[in-house]
Amino acid sequence: MVFAIESSDHYPVYEKDSLLNSNLDFDYGPFLELENVIKKGDVEIKSFAYTFREAGRYAFSDSSSDENVLLISVMDKGELCNEPYVREKSETTLPLFGFR
Numbered sequence: 231m232v233f234a235i236e237s238s239d240h241y242p243v244y245e246k247d248s249l250l251n252s253n254l255d256f257d258y259g260p261f262l263e264l265e266n267v268i269k270k271g272d273v274e275i276k277s278f279a280y281t282f283r284e285a286g287r288y289a290f291s292d293s294s295s296d297e298n299v300l301l302i303s304v305m306d307k308g309e310l311c312n313e314p315y316v317r318e319k320s321e322t323t324l325p326l327f328g329f330r
Contacts (some may be wrong), residue, residue, distance in 0.1 A: 231302065233278045238268050242278070242300065245289040251299060265293070275290030285309075
């Protein structure tokens with residue numbers, strides 16, 4: 231997954247306490263490190279790549295607004311997604327990706 235970093239005010243933050251997350255052992259350290267590097271300001275970052283190695287559901291927000299949410303559903307080997315992506319979060323679209 232590649233996250234676009236449009237400015238030092240907008241980067242992905244893992245919502246560790248979100249009830250939408252299913253992998254309670256997810257190591258979100260790389261996202262904390264990203265935040266530290268951005269806040270330090272020594273390097274301009276335009277993108278951030280992360281490989282999700284374990285199936286599960288993961289909730290992220292924008293660093294400037296917890297209302298801007300990105301939900302990622304990683305499938306197990308052999309499983310197929312019902313839909314390739316969701317454009318907006320709603321009561322109808324969330325169950326398609328295993329979010330309840």
